[in-house]
Amino acid sequence: LFEHDHTSSLEHIKQEYPSFGTTDYRQPAHMITDKIGSTITNFQYKDYKLLKGKPALDNLPAVYTEQSEEADTLEITLTDEVLRATLVLS
Numbered sequence: 001l002f003e004h005d006h007t008s009s010l011e012h013i014k015q016e017y018p019s020f021g022t023t024d025y026r027q028p029a030h031m032i033t034d035k036i037g038s039t040i041t042n043f044q045y046k047d048y049k050l051l052k053g054k055p056a057l058d059n060l061p062a063v064y065t066e067q068s069e070e071a072d073t074l075e076i077t078l079t080d081e082v083l084r085a086t087l088v089l090s
Contacts, residue, residue: 017030017089019040019042019043020041021039022041022042041085042080043079043087046077046078046086048076052072053071053072053073073090074090075089076088
């Protein structure tokens with residue numbers, strides 16, 4: 001975790017978006033199986049966007065607004081370079 005501190009570990013630091021098998025040992029936020037059957041991922045922060053309004057989320061819990069323009073949406077993009085995969089959290 002820290003280059004010169006061998007006493008720290010991701011297993012002891014609660015992660016904002018935990019991955020299966022590589023971060024803290026809580027329930028993972030996602031579980032992806034690659035073409036050879038591995039479920040280990042290493043998603044890293046790439047960027048973010050702040051968007052006006054809120055997307056319609058049919059049949060999902062969401063913030064209530066009378067009109068979409070009453071809210072802003074934060075989209076966070078994570079990438080796994082080995083899997084060449086992208087996650088967009090919104």
